[in-house]
Amino acid sequence: xxxxxxxxxxxxxxxxxxxxxxxxxxxxxxxxxxxxxxxxxxxxxxxxxxxxxxxxxxxxxxxxxxxxxxxxxxxxxxxxxxxxxxxxxxxxx
Numbered sequence: 029x030x031x032x033x034x035x036x037x038x039x040x041x042x043x044x045x046x047x048x049x050x051x052x053x054x055x056x057x058x059x060x061x062x063x064x065x066x067x068x069x070x071x072x073x074x075x076x077x078x079x080x081x082x083x084x085x086x087x088x089x090x091x092x093x094x095x096x097x098x099x100x101x102x103x104x105x106x107x108x109x110x111x112x113x114x115x116x117x118x119x120x121x
Contacts, residue, residue, distance in 0.1 A: 035074035042073050042080075045099045061087050 046055040062068040066083040073080045085092040 036071075038074040039071055041103070042099065043070065045102055046095065049095055049098055058084070058087065 043055070046058060050058065059070050062070075062073075062080065062083050065087075066079055068076050068079055068083060081092075081096070084095060088095070
């Protein structure tokens, strides 16, 4: 159960960062792209971080680096994400 809770927190964390950077409408477009082109649903991001990262780079090009950097910087400040989950999200940076 702990792993599921951590995955949910990680998914919410990524969602929060995407919304902060892109806004709600653009974030929804990203989620549609992930689901339609890469079969990654919003609730699966934590389990499919490598695929998520690749899809983000494919869709946004060099703009993905900005999002990855903000996720990384916010992760360092976050107390919501457990230490065991941090290595997973660090793959994004």
